[in-house]
Amino acid sequence: PKALAVxxxxxxxxxxxxxxxARGLATRTRNAYVRDLRSCELTNSIALTRWHPDDVLHCLSLLAQDGNTPRTQARMLSS
Incomplete structure (x- = not known):
């Protein structure tokens, strides 16, 4: 698989x-993490580098409301 465009x-x-x-993560894993971060960034319309704990909680709350499984939520949090 190809890495997502930059x-x-x-x-x-x-x-x-x-x-x-550098950690040797597989392309699919890297792509999933980048997709997760991009998705989270869109929820609050601010750069992730400017997020506060409340922004993370807001994103996780939206994920739960959208019906994402706890496993998906955990992956997005670890991203």
């Missing part, structure tokens, strides 16, 4: 990708 990606996301690659 077009107009913020520096912190690129650094995250590089850290995952």
């Amino acid at each position: 077009d107009d990606e913020p520096a912190y996301m690129t650094e995250f990708r590089q850290a995952m690659l």
Whole structure:
């Protein structure tokens, strides 16, 4: 599988990708984590680097309301 495109990606996301690659994570795992982060970022419309604990809780609450399984929520939290 191919890694997701990095077009107009913020520096912190690129650094995250590089850290995952350095840890030897599989492409599918890296893609899932990046998708999770992008999705979470869209929930609050602010950069993840500016999030506070309440923003994380808000995102997790929305995931639960949308019917995501606890396993999906846990993966997104670990992303």
